[in-house]
Amino acid sequence: MNSLESAVTYFETAFREEISKIQSTAPPKLYEPVGYSLIIGGKRLRPALMLHAASLFTESVEHVLPAAMAIEIFHNFTLLHDDIMDHADLRRGLPTVHKKYSENTAILSGDAMSIIAFKYLARGSHDRLPELLDLFSTTALQVCEGQQLDMDYETMENVSIENYIEMIRLKTAVLIGCSLKIGALLANANPTQANLLYEYGINVGLAFQLQDDWLDVYGNPDLFGKSKGGDICANKKTYLLLKAIDACDPATLLELNLWLARTDFDPIQKIAVVTAIYEKTGVSEQTQKLMNHYHSKALEALEQMTIPPASRETLKAFAGEAIVRNK
Amino acid sequence: MNSLESAVTYFETAFREEISKIQSTAPPKLYEPVGYSLIIGGKRLRPALMLHAASLFTESVEHVLPAAMAIEIFHNFTLLHDDIMDHADLRRGLPTVHKKYSENTAILSGDAMSIIAFKYLARGSHDRLPELLDLFSTTALQVCEGQQLDMDYETMENVSIENYIEMIRLKTAVLIGCSLKIGALLANANPTQANLLYEYGINVGLAFQLQDDWLDVYGNPDLFGKSKGGDICANKKTYLLLKAIDACDPATLLELNLWLARTDFDPIQKIAVVTAIYEKTGVSEQTQKLMNHYHSKALEALEQMTIPPASRETLKAFAGEAIVRNK
Numbered sequence: 001m002n003s004l005e006s007a008v009t010y011f012e013t014a015f016r017e018e019i020s021k022i023q024s025t026a027p028p029k030l031y032e033p034v035g036y037s038l039i040i041g042g043k044r045l046r047p048a049l050m051l052h053a054a055s056l057f058t059e060s061v062e063h064v065l066p067a068a069m070a071i072e073i074f075h076n077f078t079l080l081h082d083d084i085m086d087h088a089d090l091r092r093g094l095p096t097v098h099k100k101y102s103e104n105t106a107i108l109s110g111d112a113m114s115i116i117a118f119k120y121l122a123r124g125s126h127d128r129l130p131e132l133l134d135l136f137s138t139t140a141l142q143v144c145e146g147q148q149l150d151m152d153y154e155t156m157e158n159v160s161i162e163n164y165i166e167m168i169r170l171k172t173a174v175l176i177g178c179s180l181k182i183g184a185l186l187a188n189a190n191p192t193q194a195n196l197l198y199e200y201g202i203n204v205g206l207a208f209q210l211q212d213d214w215l216d217v218y219g220n221p222d223l224f225g226k227s228k229g230g231d232i233c234a235n236k237k238t239y240l241l242l243k244a245i246d247a248c249d250p251a252t253l254l255e256l257n258l259w260l261a262r263t264d265f266d267p268i269q270k271i272a273v274v275t276a277i278y279e280k281t282g283v284s285e286q287t288q289k290l291m292n293h294y295h296s297k298a299l300e301a302l303e304q305m306t307i308p309p310a311s312r313e314t315l316k317a318f319a320g321e322a323i324v325r326n327k
Numbered sequence: 328m329n330s331l332e333s334a335v336t337y338f339e340t341a342f343r344e345e346i347s348k349i350q351s352t353a354p355p356k357l358y359e360p361v362g363y364s365l366i367i368g369g370k371r372l373r374p375a376l377m378l379h380a381a382s383l384f385t386e387s388v389e390h391v392l393p394a395a396m397a398i399e400i401f402h403n404f405t406l407l408h409d410d411i412m413d414h415a416d417l418r419r420g421l422p423t424v425h426k427k428y429s430e431n432t433a434i435l436s437g438d439a440m441s442i443i444a445f446k447y448l449a450r451g452s453h454d455r456l457p458e459l460l461d462l463f464s465t466t467a468l469q470v471c472e473g474q475q476l477d478m479d480y481e482t483m484e485n486v487s488i489e490n491y492i493e494m495i496r497l498k499t500a501v502l503i504g505c506s507l508k509i510g511a512l513l514a515n516a517n518p519t520q521a522n523l524l525y526e527y528g529i530n531v532g533l534a535f536q537l538q539d540d541w542l543d544v545y546g547n548p549d550l551f552g553k554s555k556g557g558d559i560c561a562n563k564k565t566y567l568l569l570k571a572i573d574a575c576d577p578a579t580l581l582e583l584n585l586w587l588a589r590t591d592f593d594p595i596q597k598i599a600v601v602t603a604i605y606e607k608t609g610v611s612e613q614t615q616k617l618m619n620h621y622h623s624k625a626l627e628a629l630e631q632m633t634i635p636p637a638s639r640e641t642l643k644a645f646a647g648e649a650i651v652r653n654k
Contacts, residue, residue: 029475029478030475084434085431085434085435104411104412104478107412107434108471108474108478110438111437111438111471112471112472114442115464116468118464118467122460122461122464129456130453133448133456133460134446134449134450137443137446141442141443141446144357144438144439145353145354145439147435148356148357148435152354
């Protein structure tokens, strides 16, 4: 399993079969929405990373599949409930569960998914289950904490850069680290190797989130799949915005705050003004600098690992996708 | 630990300390509502049963505390999310979490509680963790299924008695059975004994739910803590209502359906009419008969167990509370 693509394909085949089983379980009003949410679910990045991590230390990774499914089901559960809380109508271009069914259905089906994740975790791996369950539940709780902080920051003034980094670490990075570490543990890797993979995952996760913030402003919307400037229009406290608030002179700050306070505005104009402020304050370069910093830390962790060169290259290449090469 | 009361006291002391810790964890907007929900939480019946079950087979039950906390936290999580779904304003006379805080807070804090339950389960018990995690997650999922069926039945015509019993088995009885069985497993009881306790728990749980239905019509509201006839006013498909629909003649059925269809009615009058129909169709006696049936089955399971006589009496007495002696 030398490429993440092959891990995704391997996972997806097995997962589709499980989704079919889940979808045909009674009562249908509980399990059909679970199946819907899992089918529309995205790139299978986390289970692919888990399977790849296991393949660094063992030939056969079939026994890792239940835990890989656990992490994917848990991830999709968080998206489902986040969508209720954010009043989001669409997820990957399709109606969100609470829009397609109802809010009560979305709450309860999400609850079921969270529990199903633990059920799958119990299925695979008996020797190291205490350690796995502790890691998985601690991580799952951290994801909730990250979501809470994200909601808190929407209305909080003076969100610091440290606050923000801690929030994205909890909301995004720890689940990537956890996926990799569980893969390693299930392949009986030693703790040092497992922890280095976790470190790699945290840093890649942070870089990816910063990239996400950056792409909202500078990305090609055709490739990125989101409309450009969405974060700017929504006053989302991204790294770029927080950094700009920190860095700009009083007159520019006044202008920026004016645009943040406006409820009635031309989106194209707002995006243009805020982007110009970003240019003036150099936040694009600063974001890239921090992305590169986390990218380097991810590679440092990789360098310390004793793994086959081809597998290391796969993880290096994946980390490389988290930084910005153009602009 | 020969009485459930002593088990409750023992549990409550340890649990209060844990709640304090949880409540002071950051971010406060996530964990304060968790603490609130756990403090207002009820009679601690499930953890007390778990501790008592363990005490049947071992002297020291301290190591059972984390799993007992897990079951209590999980139970309170289900109440918290059920209250959102039912739009309930009060829980045990106090504002529900979504009323006191917000709906988003209630969703996310509930999610956290469900995960915290698994975290506590991981803490206590390493030898039999795979078995415990499988039992706990299977049971937790059944509780969700029961809640879904309960919601389905609100709008479904022709809910059969079998449907109803299966719904209350899932929504209420399995968690009681699971509490007892986990207690037994953590005390290294053999599987036969653990399964007999589970059987006992299921049957006691069914009897209690039927009693709950019965008390709504015939109970003393001062003792019962709910206003009399609440289920009747809400058209709740209780065992009594379903049985009455089954048993009554066409003219009475017409009258009953008329009252079920009315949106504007005098509660006292509706309660009087429906109660009279219950009298005519003998559903009070039939409910008591079924309660007694489950009570007997619970005692049968107890009789087959090899446990100290005093402990058996405690469980017998508890089962006795699930039936109706007067009327």
